[in-house]
Amino acid sequence: MRKVFVLYFLLLTQIIFSANYIPKNTKEEKILESYKGRQLVLGLKSSDFDNTMIDGESLNSIIEEMLVDYLNLNIRVIKSDWNEVITLYKNKEIDIMGTMTQNEQRKESSVFSLPIYDDLIYISSSSKGKFDPNNLESLNGKEIYATESSLYIEYLEKFLKYNDIDAKIIEVKDSYERKDKIFLTSKYNVLSWDESIKVGYLPDVSIALKKELGDLIEIINNALLEKYQGKINRHLERRTHITYQNKFMSSLTDEEKVYLQGLSQISIALDSNHTLSYYSKGLNKFIGVIPFFIENLSKRTGIKFKIINDKNNNWNNTYADFLNKKIRIVPLPENKEWNKKLIFTKAIYTPTLYKISSFYTHNTKVGVVKGSVEETFARDFYSDGDIKLYGNYDQLEKALNRHEINTALQFDINKMDTSKFRVDEFVKIPISLALHEEDAMLTNILNKGIKNGLNLKKLEEEANIIKKQEAFNEYQKFQVTNKILYILLGISCLLGMASIYKILSNYKVTRELKKDLITGLPNRTEFLNFISKRKILKGYAITMDIDNFKEINDKYGQASGDYLLKAVGQCLKKIFPEQYIYRVSGDEFDVFVQEEFLIERLNSLKEELKALKLAYQLDLSIGYYKKNGTEDLENAFKHAYMAMEEAKKRNGTYYLEATEELLKIKKREYSIKSLLRNKDLSGLYAVYQPKFDIKTKRVIGGESLARWSDKELGFISPAEFIPIAEEINLIHLVDYKIADETIKFIRDLKENELVDDEFKLSFNLSMNTLERDDVVQKIKELLEKNDVLGKWLEVEITESIFSTNLKTTLLKIDELKRLGLSLAMDDFTAGHSTVSLLPLLPLEVVKFDKGILDAIGTKDNLVASNIYSAFIGLVKDLNVMIVAEGIETEAQLLFLASSNVRIGQGYIFSKPITKDEFEEKL
Structure with missing residues (x-):
C-alpha cells in the first residue's frame, strides 16, 4: 500500500510541477502529436506594452514560452507593428496572434482563448496642456492619433459622437509613437499619467488562432488555467507597480530619497472589525479598502508597513497607543480637534x-x-x-x-x-493618514505616493467582492462539513482504484508516450532526453528531412504520407541497427551513429529508398556532423541541421557535411536573418547607378540598388541578403527602406536644381512586396512625407510578375500609376520571356538583361546581335522605351547606338556609386 501511495504521489507531483504540458487524454495527445510536424507562425506586436521586460519577462515572451516550451509546438515568431501583424494574419501568413481583442467580426474567422487580460481605452498625452482632462470640450478641433486597423478606433468614434466632440482621427502605424500629441491607447500605456480621459472598456484580450487550428484551443486554455493566466496577471500587476514606482521616485527630492533609503518598517494601526478594514480569519490577513490601499501604496513606494491592531478590537485603545507614539500612523478623518500635534496626509478615501x-x-x-x-x-x-x-x-x-x-x-x-x-x-468623511508632527517629511513622501494614481474605486470593488465571498463561504461551511466525510471516502476509493490502474498500465503508458505513433521510433521527447544525458558520445550526428513532404502528402493523401514515414523509419532501423534513431517532427529524423563507414551507410539508405523514389518521387536531404567526445551533443545536431538545410537548397545534393566553412556560412546567414527579423536595418543603404544617353553620355536618370554593411558581419552582398530576405518573407523591409532613401534623394536633387524635369530615379519592388496589401499605401506615405511627386520616380519589377496572382498585382500597379510613378520591366529576357503578355502591363520602360549583350563582340557576335535586334523590334512595337543593362565594352556600345537604343547602364560608364559621387557626375 505504501508503494501505491508513493506512486500516486509521484504522479500527482509530476502533473503539478511539470515543466511541460501533460495531455489530459488520448485526444489531446493525438492533437499535439499532429502538430509536431507542422510549423506554426506566431504574430507578436512590437509595441512597448508587449515588449517591456519586467523581471526578465515581457508579455510577448510569456506567450511564446507557453506555446514553445510548455506546449512544445513548433513556432516561428514574426514580431512587428500591429498593422503589419494583423495584415499578415488576415492573409493567413500568421497562424496565431499573441494578443487580440475579441469582437463578433473577428470571431467569424478566428477562435479565441480564455481572456488573458482586460483593457480600457484612454485619450491621453505625455505633454502637458494638450487638452483639459476635466473638460471634454477641450478636444474640439484637436487631432487624435490612433493605430490603424485597431479596434480602438470604433470605440473612439462612438465616444466622440455621443459626447458631441468634433475632433479629427488620424490613423498611424503605432499611436504610442505620437504620445507627445493627443493619442488613443491602452490603460497600460498611461498608468501614471495625469492627463487622460477614459473612452471605454474593451472586450477581453485573448490569444487568437485561425479557425482551422480550433482543435488546439482547449489545450491552450488548459495551459492558461494551469500556469500562464496567473503568470500574465502577475506580470501586468508588477508592471503597473513599477510604472507608478518610477513616477513616485522621480517626484521625490534628493533629501526625500535619502530619507526613504534609511526608513525602516512603519507601524500602522487598522480596525479589525470595520467595513473599511477588518481581519479575515479565512485569508489570515486584513482586507478592505484601507488595507488594500496600504498594500498597494507599499508596492508602489517601497515603504514597508507593519499592521497593528488591538487584541480586544477596541478602537479607543488603538488611538491611545497612537497618541503615545507606540504606533506611527493611523487612518483618521482630518480633524484638528483630534490632537493639535497631529499632521495629516491627503485624503486616501471618502466613505x-x-x-x-x-x-x-x-x-x-x-x-x-x-x-x-x-x-x-x-x-x-x-x-x-x-x-x-x-x-x-x-x-x-x-x-x-x-x-x-x-x-x-x-x-x-x-x-x-x-x-x-x-x-x-x-455624512461623507474623507479619511487621511494621521502622523505625528515630527514626521513632516514622511507625510510629504506619503502624499506623493498617494497622488500616484491608486484607483480607490477598484480597491473598494475588490473589498466588496472578497467580503461577499467570505459571507458565502460562511453560509456554505455547515453543508460542506456535513459532506466532507463522504467526499473523502469517495476520493480515497477513487485514488485507490486509480493507483491500482496506474500500476497495471504504467509500463504501457510510459512506453507509448515515448514512442512516435506512426513510425514506432522514439519521439522528440526521448530525443531531448537523449541529448541532455548522453553528452560525451563520439560519432556522427545526422539530421535528415523528406524533401517536399507536404506536396507528397497533398498529392497522394495523408494515409500515403503516414506510409512513407513508416517506410523511412523501417529503412533507418535496417541501415543503422543498434543506433540512436528518432522521429523528431513531421518529416524530420535525427540519428546518432557511433560507428564509422557513415557514407557507405547513407548510400545504402539511398538504395533502400529507391522504390519509394520511383513511386512517390521521395528524396531525402541529409546533413551530418562528426562529433568528438567533449563537444555538446545538442550543438552537434544543430550543426547537422544547418548542413541539412544547405543540402535541401542545393538541388540534387543528397548529403552534406557540416564543415567549419559551411557552419561559418550558415551562422552568418542566421545573423542576417536575425537582423532582418529584429528590423535592425541600420547598415542597409542605397547606391545609385547612373542611366546615360548612349550618344551624348549625359546622365538622364539613375537606379537605386540596395547595399548592406554591418559592423560585425562586414559587407553583405545583395546576392547574399536578398535571397535570405525573400526566404523569410521580409524582403519588403529592404524594398521600403531603399524606396525611402530614393525618394529623399530625388527630393534633394530637385530642390538643389541639379536635374531637369525629365530626370527620374528608379527603385525595385520585389514580387513579394508587390503582393502585400500595404504596398501602395506605404509608397504614398513616403511620397507625402517627403513632399515628392510620383512623376519623378520609376518602379522596376521583374518578369516573375507573370507567375503571381496577376489580376491582383495589376490592380496594385494601376494604383501606383495613379500616384504618378512610371513602370519599368527589369531583367527582360532573363526569365520567363513572355513577350506576348507584355501588353497587359502599363509599361513605360523595358530593361534588357545583360545576358545576350555579353556575347556581343565575341565569336557568337552574329547570333547574339540578331537575337538582341529581334527583341528590340518586338518591344518597340509596344511603344515603350528600351534601357540596355550591363554595358561593359565599346563593341556593345557601338552595337546599341547603331540599333537606336538610346539609354544605357553599365560599368563602361559607371558602377553603382554613392549619392555624393552621383551628384558629381551630373
Whole structure:
C-alpha cells in the first residue's frame, strides 16, 4: 500500500510541477502529436506594452514560452507593428496572434482563448496642456492619433459622437509613437499619467488562432488555467507597480530619497472589525479598502508597513497607543480637534457614514458599536447622553428592532437587514493618514505616493467582492462539513482504484508516450532526453528531412504520407541497427551513429529508398556532423541541421557535411536573418547607378540598388541578403527602406536644381512586396512625407510578375500609376520571356538583361546581335522605351547606338556609386 501511495504521489507531483504540458487524454495527445510536424507562425506586436521586460519577462515572451516550451509546438515568431501583424494574419501568413481583442467580426474567422487580460481605452498625452482632462470640450478641433486597423478606433468614434466632440482621427502605424500629441491607447500605456480621459472598456484580450487550428484551443486554455493566466496577471500587476514606482521616485527630492533609503518598517494601526478594514480569519490577513490601499501604496513606494491592531478590537485603545507614539500612523478623518500635534496626509478615501433609522420610534437615542470608528463620529454630532454602545453589529441591529434606539450609525449597511429601516447618507468623511508632527517629511513622501494614481474605486470593488465571498463561504461551511466525510471516502476509493490502474498500465503508458505513433521510433521527447544525458558520445550526428513532404502528402493523401514515414523509419532501423534513431517532427529524423563507414551507410539508405523514389518521387536531404567526445551533443545536431538545410537548397545534393566553412556560412546567414527579423536595418543603404544617353553620355536618370554593411558581419552582398530576405518573407523591409532613401534623394536633387524635369530615379519592388496589401499605401506615405511627386520616380519589377496572382498585382500597379510613378520591366529576357503578355502591363520602360549583350563582340557576335535586334523590334512595337543593362565594352556600345537604343547602364560608364559621387557626375 505504501508503494501505491508513493506512486500516486509521484504522479500527482509530476502533473503539478511539470515543466511541460501533460495531455489530459488520448485526444489531446493525438492533437499535439499532429502538430509536431507542422510549423506554426506566431504574430507578436512590437509595441512597448508587449515588449517591456519586467523581471526578465515581457508579455510577448510569456506567450511564446507557453506555446514553445510548455506546449512544445513548433513556432516561428514574426514580431512587428500591429498593422503589419494583423495584415499578415488576415492573409493567413500568421497562424496565431499573441494578443487580440475579441469582437463578433473577428470571431467569424478566428477562435479565441480564455481572456488573458482586460483593457480600457484612454485619450491621453505625455505633454502637458494638450487638452483639459476635466473638460471634454477641450478636444474640439484637436487631432487624435490612433493605430490603424485597431479596434480602438470604433470605440473612439462612438465616444466622440455621443459626447458631441468634433475632433479629427488620424490613423498611424503605432499611436504610442505620437504620445507627445493627443493619442488613443491602452490603460497600460498611461498608468501614471495625469492627463487622460477614459473612452471605454474593451472586450477581453485573448490569444487568437485561425479557425482551422480550433482543435488546439482547449489545450491552450488548459495551459492558461494551469500556469500562464496567473503568470500574465502577475506580470501586468508588477508592471503597473513599477510604472507608478518610477513616477513616485522621480517626484521625490534628493533629501526625500535619502530619507526613504534609511526608513525602516512603519507601524500602522487598522480596525479589525470595520467595513473599511477588518481581519479575515479565512485569508489570515486584513482586507478592505484601507488595507488594500496600504498594500498597494507599499508596492508602489517601497515603504514597508507593519499592521497593528488591538487584541480586544477596541478602537479607543488603538488611538491611545497612537497618541503615545507606540504606533506611527493611523487612518483618521482630518480633524484638528483630534490632537493639535497631529499632521495629516491627503485624503486616501471618502466613505459614506449611513444613518439607519427605525420607522416606529421617535426617541433620540443613537446606537454605535463600542470602540468602533463610528463611535468617534457619533460623539462629534450627538451628546454623550444620547449615545448607546453595543458589543457588535448584531446587538446593534437587535436594539434597533426592539426600538431601544431610533438611529444606528454605520459605514457598512450590508451588516444588517436594511429593508426594515430607513437608510440615509449621514455624512461623507474623507479619511487621511494621521502622523505625528515630527514626521513632516514622511507625510510629504506619503502624499506623493498617494497622488500616484491608486484607483480607490477598484480597491473598494475588490473589498466588496472578497467580503461577499467570505459571507458565502460562511453560509456554505455547515453543508460542506456535513459532506466532507463522504467526499473523502469517495476520493480515497477513487485514488485507490486509480493507483491500482496506474500500476497495471504504467509500463504501457510510459512506453507509448515515448514512442512516435506512426513510425514506432522514439519521439522528440526521448530525443531531448537523449541529448541532455548522453553528452560525451563520439560519432556522427545526422539530421535528415523528406524533401517536399507536404506536396507528397497533398498529392497522394495523408494515409500515403503516414506510409512513407513508416517506410523511412523501417529503412533507418535496417541501415543503422543498434543506433540512436528518432522521429523528431513531421518529416524530420535525427540519428546518432557511433560507428564509422557513415557514407557507405547513407548510400545504402539511398538504395533502400529507391522504390519509394520511383513511386512517390521521395528524396531525402541529409546533413551530418562528426562529433568528438567533449563537444555538446545538442550543438552537434544543430550543426547537422544547418548542413541539412544547405543540402535541401542545393538541388540534387543528397548529403552534406557540416564543415567549419559551411557552419561559418550558415551562422552568418542566421545573423542576417536575425537582423532582418529584429528590423535592425541600420547598415542597409542605397547606391545609385547612373542611366546615360548612349550618344551624348549625359546622365538622364539613375537606379537605386540596395547595399548592406554591418559592423560585425562586414559587407553583405545583395546576392547574399536578398535571397535570405525573400526566404523569410521580409524582403519588403529592404524594398521600403531603399524606396525611402530614393525618394529623399530625388527630393534633394530637385530642390538643389541639379536635374531637369525629365530626370527620374528608379527603385525595385520585389514580387513579394508587390503582393502585400500595404504596398501602395506605404509608397504614398513616403511620397507625402517627403513632399515628392510620383512623376519623378520609376518602379522596376521583374518578369516573375507573370507567375503571381496577376489580376491582383495589376490592380496594385494601376494604383501606383495613379500616384504618378512610371513602370519599368527589369531583367527582360532573363526569365520567363513572355513577350506576348507584355501588353497587359502599363509599361513605360523595358530593361534588357545583360545576358545576350555579353556575347556581343565575341565569336557568337552574329547570333547574339540578331537575337538582341529581334527583341528590340518586338518591344518597340509596344511603344515603350528600351534601357540596355550591363554595358561593359565599346563593341556593345557601338552595337546599341547603331540599333537606336538610346539609354544605357553599365560599368563602361559607371558602377553603382554613392549619392555624393552621383551628384558629381551630373
